[in-house]
Amino acid sequence: MVGAIYSNWLEWLPDQLDGLFVSVQLTAAILATGLPLGVLLALGVASPAKPIRWAALVVVELGRGTPAFVILLLVYYGLPQVDVLIPAFACGVIAFGLAMGAYTSEVFRAAFGAVGKVQREAADAVGLTGFDAFRYVTLPQALRIATPALMGWAILFFQATSLCFTIAVPELMTTAYNQGSVTLDFIGAFALAGTLYASISIPASYLVSRLERRLDQQGQGARPRSRRWLRGARTPAPSEG
Amino acid sequence: MSERGLANRSAAEAPAAAASAAGDAPVVRLQDVSKSFGDHHVVREVSLDLRAHEVVSIIGPSGAGKSTLLRCINFLEPPTSGTVSLDGRVICQERDRHGRPSRKELTELRRAIGMVFQGFNLFPHLTVMRNLTLPQERVLGRSRAEAEQRGMELLERMGLADKAGQMPGRCSGGQQQRVAIARALVMDPRVMLFDEPTSSLDPELGAEVLAVMRSLAEGGMTMVVVTHEMHFARDVSDTVVVMADGAEIESGRPEEIFGAPKTERTQRFLSAVMDR
Ligand SMILES: Nc1ncnc2c1ncn2[C@@H]1O[C@H](COP(=O)(O)OP(=O)(O)OP(=O)(O)O)[C@@H](O)[C@H]1O
Numbered sequence: 054m055v056g057a058i059y060s061n062w063l064e065w066l067p068d069q070l071d072g073l074f075v076s077v078q079l080t081a082a083i084l085a086t087g088l089p090l091g092v093l094l095a096l097g098v099a100s101p102a103k104p105i106r107w108a109a110l111v112v113v114e115l116g117r118g119t120p121a122f123v124i125l126l127l128v129y130y131g132l133p134q135v136d137v138l139i140p141a142f143a144c145g146v147i148a149f150g151l152a153m154g155a156y157t158s159e160v161f162r163a164a165f166g167a168v169g170k171v172q173r174e175a176a177d178a179v180g181l182t183g184f185d186a187f188r189y190v191t192l193p194q195a196l197r198i199a200t201p202a203l204m205g206w207a208i209l210f211f212q213a214t215s216l217c218f219t220i221a222v223p224e225l226m227t228t229a230y231n232q233g234s235v236t237l238d239f240i241g242a243f244a245l246a247g248t249l250y251a252s253i254s255i256p257a258s259y260l261v262s263r264l265e266r267r268l269d270q271q272g273q274g275a276r277p278r279s280r281r282w283l284r285g286a287r288t289p290a291p292s293e294g
Numbered sequence: 295m296s297e298r299g300l301a302n303r304s305a306a307e308a309p310a311a312a313a314s315a316a317g318d319a320p321v322v323r324l325q326d327v328s329k330s331f332g333d334h335h336v337v338r339e340v341s342l343d344l345r346a347h348e349v350v351s352i353i354g355p356s357g358a359g360k361s362t363l364l365r366c367i368n369f370l371e372p373p374t375s376g377t378v379s380l381d382g383r384v385i386c387q388e389r390d391r392h393g394r395p396s397r398k399e400l401t402e403l404r405r406a407i408g409m410v411f412q413g414f415n416l417f418p419h420l421t422v423m424r425n426l427t428l429p430q431e432r433v434l435g436r437s438r439a440e441a442e443q444r445g446m447e448l449l450e451r452m453g454l455a456d457k458a459g460q461m462p463g464r465c466s467g468g469q470q471q472r473v474a475i476a477r478a479l480v481m482d483p484r485v486m487l488f489d490e491p492t493s494s495l496d497p498e499l500g501a502e503v504l505a506v507m508r509s510l511a512e513g514g515m516t517m518v519v520v521t522h523e524m525h526f527a528r529d530v531s532d533t534v535v536v537m538a539d540g541a542e543i544e545s546g547r548p549e550e551i552f553g554a555p556k557t558e559r560t561q562r563f564l565s566a567v568m569d570r
């Protein structure tokens with residue numbers, strides 16, 4: 054085989070960008086499933102009701118102890134065996150969403166702990182219900198504390214979606230694999246895919262470390278009210294009318 | 295219940311007048327309240343009557359159980375035994391199997407009683423104004439506009455109108471504590487609890503807060519104040535309660551307690567704090 058690694062890149066790029074778009078969608082769906090699950094599992098593990106606590110612990114331990122790839126194959130091949138037929142994309146979301154929920158539950162648990170009993174008591178003392186105290190006082194502060202770690206997990210799971218090529222989701226790796234098998238230039242195809250993954254992961258990691266630094270500097274001090282920072286954008290002006 | 299201004303004595307006296315017909319029932323009555331954590335008996339059978347417009351100071355050495363007693367009043371610490379009555383009615387008697395009273399009664403109790411903590415405990419992720427409006431909207435069901443109007447009234451009284459849009463972290467300690475007082479007052483509580491509200495402040499900033507508390511007391515607010523500020527206890531309160539080792543060892547008018555303490559334990563405590 055002759056020719057530079059990138060000799061076919063221009064030709065492949067449009068299809069790979071389509072694949073990348075699917076990867077991003079998959080990641081978004083995994084986040085939309087995994088993060089709420091992580092919050093629920095964190096609450097479940099801290100629940101005073103024993104059955105809930107044990108159920109949550111089992112999910113967390115299994116989710117963290119079993120490789121996400123094994124869960125993926127279990128869902129994809131296992132569910133049809135019991136006559137549950139769902140699209141491959143959904144299998145990816147279920148398997149990785151579960152894994153993400155298990156991993157991030159630890160992050161949320163630590164963040165809830167960091168917000169602390171004192172804030173909860175202040176909310177109690179003004180008469181907020183438990184749900185309102187959680188919704189308006191604990192959760193927003195915990196999310197802020199947890200954001201850098203959660204973004205770290207999001208980047209890892211974005212990369213892990215490449216495993217979905219084994220279950221024929223038309224994401225980036227699947228596209229690259231198909232291009233490679235047609236041309237037998239696997240090196241070139243996978244190198245382009247790797248470059249595309251990195252073009253998202255590296256800036257995202259950089260953003261995480263910047264956000265971490267900024268949160269460290271701010272400490273417990275002034276906190277912006279807008280949620281824009283959650284998306285990693287500029288910190289807005291701290292005051293608001 | 296009608297809205298009442300803090301300095302509005304006549305409106306404030308209406309419920310008290312009704313109560314006096316029923317034998318002058320105190321607003322809050324603690325009967326034999328005890329609290330233990332495991333084997334550790336932190337509060338031992340303390341009884342206390344709090345009448346409308348009365349200011350009670352609780353003093354005593356560190357670890358005496360003052361904070362715990364105060365927190366029993368609004369059930370931040372549910373008492374292990376004994377009862378808390380609000381307007382002559384025992385409240386939060388029924389408990390679930392975790393020892394927690396019903397949500398409805400707890401909310402009723404906490405709507406009637408505001409609390410100010412040593413560490414301010416403002417919500418750091420919300421602006422000063424949002425700290426004041428959130429509980430009004432969620433607990434009292436006020437509209438945002440009503441809540442902001444009431445919030446601004448209180449901020450103006452605290453001399454903090456210009457801080458409405460600030461994050462609490464940008465305010466000085468004294469300002470934060472006054473915001474915390476405002477956060478309790480916007481709820482139009484019948485009773486205010488203060489747990490060493492000036493202990494984490496420099497004397498100068500503490501003075502701002504004490505001034506606010508004095509004017510509240512003069513306006514007729516019913517208050518229970520745990521404090522190490524002996525001047526405040528002596529000058530502002532109607533009744534001083536001395537606690538040691540979880541028990542109330544003496545109580546009376548400030549002149550009695552500071553002028554002629556009856557027990558040796560009180561004398562020892564007072565001479566220690568007065569000599570400082
Ligand atoms: N949640 C808790 N669990 C276990 N022990 C507690 C708890 N809260 C308070 N205590 C103990 O109860 C005792 C009294 O505490 P409390 O805070 O009521 O004292 P205090 O009179 O307010 O003291 P200080 O003047 O130092 O604030 C202390 O020995 C404390 O360690």
Ligand SMILES: [Mg+2]
Binds near residue numbers: 362
């Ligand atoms: Mg205390």
